[in-house]
Amino acid sequence: MKRGLNNVGQVSAFVFIALIVVGTVIGYFVFNSGFNSVKVDSKIDPVYNHVDNCLGEVGGDAIKYVSLRGGYYELRGDNELGISYYVVDGKANIPSLEEVENQISFYVEDFLSDCLSFEKFEGFEINEGDMDAETKINEDRVNFDLNYLLSIERDNESFLVENFEKEIEVRLGLVYETTKDIVLNELEDLEFVCLSCLQALAETRDLKVNVLNLIDSTIYTIRDENSKINDEVLAFNFAIKI
Numbered sequence: 001m002k003r004g005l006n007n008v009g010q011v012s013a014f015v016f017i018a019l020i021v022v023g024t025v026i027g028y029f030v031f032n033s034g035f036n037s038v039k040v041d042s043k044i045d046p047v048y049n050h051v052d053n054c055l056g057e058v059g060g061d062a063i064k065y066v067s068l069r070g071g072y073y074e075l076r077g078d079n080e081l082g083i084s085y086y087v088v089d090g091k092a093n094i095p096s097l098e099e100v101e102n103q104i105s106f107y108v109e110d111f112l113s114d115c116l117s118f119e120k121f122e123g124f125e126i127n128e129g130d131m132d133a134e135t136k137i138n139e140d141r142v143n144f145d146l147n148y149l150l151s152i153e154r155d156n157e158s159f160l161v162e163n164f165e166k167e168i169e170v171r172l173g174l175v176y177e178t179t180k181d182i183v184l185n186e187l188e189d190l191e192f193v194c195l196s197c198l199q200a201l202a203e204t205r206d207l208k209v210n211v212l213n214l215i216d217s218t219i220y221t222i223r224d225e226n227s228k229i230n231d232e233v234l235a236f237n238f239a240i241k242i
Contacts, residue, residue: 044152044159047121051148054115055108055166059144060229062107062135063170070238071100071176073107083219086183087240090190094180097173101135108133108144125153129162139173170227174205175236178222182209183240186218190242193218217241 066073070084072095079085086094095103109131118126129149136143146164153159178201185197193211202209206226212219218240227234 043154043157044124044161047118047124047126047150047152048161048164050118050121051116051146051150051161051164052166054112055144055146055164056168058108058112058115059104059135059142059166060168061111062104063142063168063172063234064229064232065107066100066104067172067175067234067236070236071095071103073103073110081217081219081239083237083239085217085241086179086238087187087190089241090187092183092187094183097137097176100176101137104135104137104142105133108135108146112146123154127151137173137176139177140169140171142168142170142172144168168229170229170234171224172227172234172236175207175222175224175227175234178202178205178207178209179220179236179238182220182222183238186240190240 062073069075069082070086072084075082075084084095086092112131112133118124118128127150129151132147134145134147136145144164144166146166147162148164150161151158152161181201182198185194185201193213195211198209198211202222206224208223208225210221210223212221220238220240222236224234
């Protein structure tokens with residue numbers, strides 16, 4: 001009985017190993033014949049690169065535009081300055097980081113199509129699906145994840161592309177955190193701007209802060225010489241209503 005059980009165990013083990021080998025071989029051929037990334041890339045490279053370049057261009061424009069308006073593509077309420085107020089009636093009104101990310105994504109979704117224009121790609125038949133952009137702001141970079149289904153036909157072959165990613169090295173996350181620190185400091189006395197405090201804070205982060213006093217508002221501009229988009233220094237504006 002024991003010998004018989006050993007034989008059954010040996011046969012089972014052999015069958016199991018054989019199945020693994022066969023599965024590995026089949027997987028190898030399926031992967032290399034159906035999902036050859038080199039072949040796919042060579043066929044749709046012009047289209048893919050075009051979308052990738054547009055995502056970088058429009059994504060950079062989105063960062064610049066939203067930053068100049070205080071983290072908003074679509075401003076809240078009436079605003080004669082065109083800059084978001086971070087303090088109103090003595091209370092902080094700072095957008096969350098997630099909201100700033102969403103505002104950048106809205107800009108990308110609204111303007112990316114203007115850059116794409118696939119008509120120039122002769123020999124390609126391109127059908128577009130819906131577009132959904134996601135933005136992630138990190139301390140020293142901004143990442144874009146674009147879900148955008150493209151059905152592409154070329155030389156009697158069909159391809160599907162859905163995900164595009166882009167990274168722009170700007171310290172937007174650091175700048176955003178600096179705005180919060182400034183607001184918390186200024187809330188202690190809205191009638192007085194501590195320029196030495198601002199300078200000390202900016203120097204520790206290698207930033208520059210400019211202040212413009214108006215009749216009933218103060219505009220703050222944070223500039224980061226280490227972050228440039230198309231040779232333009234990143235500038236982030238926000239205002240405090242006195």
